[in-house]
Amino acid sequence: MKRYGSLRWILLAAGVVAILGLTGMNVYSLYALHENTLESSRENKKLQIAEFTDKIRYRFFEKFMGLGSVDIDRLQDNYRKTGQFTSEVNNLLKKAAKDSIYKDIFFIPSGSDACQQHTPIHKYTSNQKFELTSNYPEVVCDGMGIARTQIKSLLADYQYNNKVIFDSHRSITIVLIDPSDREVLGYLTMPFNQDFLRNSYLPKILEQKFGPDEHPGLNVWLRDWTNNKIIASSSPNAKYESEQIQFVENFPDFFDYWTVEVAFTDESTLAASNASLIQNLIVLGAAMLLLLGALVFMFISAQKERALAERQSEFLANVTHELKTPLSVMQAAGENLADGRVQDQQRLKSYGNHIFSEAVRLRKMIDKLLDVAKSNAEESLIEPQPTDVGDVVQSYLERHQKFFREKGFHLDLTINDNLPKVNIDRNSLETILSNLIDNAIKYSADEKYLGIKVTAQNNQVKLCIEDHGIGIDKKSLSDIFTKFFRVEDSLTAKTKGHGLGLSIVKNLVELNSGSIDVESKPGEGSTFIITFPILSESEQKGSPNSVSMQPESKSRNKELEEHVS
Structure with missing residues (x-):
């Protein structure tokens, strides 16, 4: 049996560990999924930012998308002869000149030292042709200088007829190249319209792409990190x-000193992911608690069933022995009487008394078993009627005076005057008294004291039965009303019993709408406290079963105490 008990504990521990392990794995998986969801969302935003920068980059290239297919030799010949580009290139310049992002269009032929000598250079005018002008900004020469420096390192292996080079956010220069001869024809430089770029184009396109309406919870800034200035923002108020x-x-490739910087706030994806995570954790936690609760409940139930089976087994063995003992005594006495071996009248009387007492003992055991059987079957055992508890107690004690004297018990009885009546079954109350007094007598070793008090307070009648016996330890108090339970120690082991008396008492008290409690200390004794709700005056007067009874006095209590003692 111990081996199976240890196995149950091992299986319980294994089940708890398995549930906790699985729960831990699921929690880890939920958090990993949560982080992956957020990371995926952020990667998607990064791709959108990259697409945004590419879109801006394309904005500066789109006007010259056909330049790569231009016949560069024909362009060079036409410029040398007329000082103008071919109509094909002129159409591209016409489109660029209409674009607000470019302030002007200038052309500096290769080998020109106009920037060093501050001499006139070509400017594309509203007449849709190049004209010489001395009024050009310094940024034109800066852009041409940067382009000239970069193209020197590329020209030997370069295979295209143009190369686009940015002077950061200030200008764009298109180097026109003859790849066959590895020669530069000239530099087409276009300064940016800074007011339009900073105050109109970039803020507008940034807000359109990443504004609060399109991407709530996402703030994007265009920042000049060299000067620590914010050029544009997707949310102006952020x-x-x-x-x-x-x-x-x-x-990429331009606006060297500008960066797109992104901050995530409580975006919808994050909020939805957090809500989903919390919901899943709550469901998982509830499932874990339910599984643990079910596992522990089944374990405790199994333990209780095991303990109950052991008590029932012990009870069956005890009852079998208890039933056999009086039967054996009566059988032996009956055989002696039947054989005529006993002739003396005194011995005959003794044999008769012995048979009678064993028969009474046998009947009490059978009555207890019947009460338990009826209780299990939930059969009604009571016929309640207005009853004076003090009268029932006094009547019971008077009938058992001789029994108390034989046991040598001192009775301390107190019954208040004018006790209100309660609606209970009289036979049930006598059974309750019998069991509790019988226990008090059985478990009182040295000090043979029995205190009984009947009082009325708080619309209740209280019956207290006190002894100065061996008492009950604290850990057993919650189990004493359980069927077949007996407190195991060296004193109770020598006392006959089946663990049914207190179970019967509790059942009868509750059937009569009462309650029972116990106060006890090992070595000092026990006090059982039973309370019943009193009947109202109208219920007592209106009941056909009500009986007029004279209140008991304290003088009668004293008289009974002296008589019993």
């Missing part, structure tokens, strides 16, 4: 703080 930036995207 305050820039470097600590909240999640990632930075550089512009």
Whole structure:
């Protein structure tokens, strides 16, 4: 049996570990899924930022998309003869001149030292042709200088007829090249319209692409990191703080000193992912608690069933022995009487008394078993009627005076005057008294004291039965009303019993709408406290079963105490 008990504990521990392990794995998986969802969302935003920078880049190239297919030799011949480009290139320049992003269009032929000598250069005018002008900004020469420096290192292996080079956010220069001769024809330079670029184009396209309506929870800033200035923002009211930036995207090939910086706030994806995570954790936690609760409940139930089976087994063995003992005594006495071996009248009387007492003992055991059987079957055992508890107690004690004297018990009886009546079954109350007094007598070793008090308070009649016996330890108090339970120690082991008396008492008390409690200390004794609700005056007067009874006095209590003692 112990081996199976250990196995149950091992299986319980294994089940708990398995549930906790699976729960831990699921929690880890949920958090991993949560992080992956957020990371996927952020990667998607990064791709959108990259697409955004490419879109801006395309904005500066789109006007010259056909330049790569131009016949560069014909272009060179036409320029040398007329000082103008071919109609094909002129159409491209016409489109560029109409674009607000370019302030002007200038052309500096290869080998010209106009920038060094501050001499006139070609400017594309509203007449749709190049004319010499001395009024050109310094940024034109800066752009041409940067382009000239870069193309020197590329020209030997370069195979295209043009190369686009940016002077950061200030200008764009298109180097026209003759790849067959590895020669530069000239530099087509276009300064940017800074007012339009900074105040109109970039803020507008940034807000359209990443504004709060399109991407709630996402703030994007276009920042000049060299001067620590914000050029544009997707949310004009959003305050820039470097600590909240999640990632930075550089512009490819141009705007060297500008970056797109992104900060995530409580975006819808994050909120939805967090809500889903919390919901899943709650469901998982509830499932885990349910599984653990079910596992522990089944384990405790199995333990209780095992303990009950053991008590029932012990009860069956005890009852079998208890039933056999009086039967054996009566059988032996009956055989002696039947054989005529006993002739003396005194011995005959003794044999008769012995048979009678064993028969009474046998009847009490059978009555207890019948009460338990009826209780299990939930059969009604009571016929309640207005009853004076004090009268029932006094009547019971008077009938058992001789029994108390034989046991040598001192009775301390107190019954209040004018006790209100309660609606209970009289026979049930006598059974309750019998069991509790019988226990008090059985478990009182040295000090043979029995205190009985009947009082009325708080619309209740209270019956207290006190002894100065061996008492009950604290851990057993919650189980004493359980069927077949007996407190196991060296004293109770020597006392006959089946663990049914208190179970019967509790059942009868509850059937009569009462309650029972116990106070006990090992070595000092026990006090059982039973309370019944009193009947109202109208219920007592209106009941056909009500009986007029005279209140008991304390003098009668004293008289009974002296008589019993």
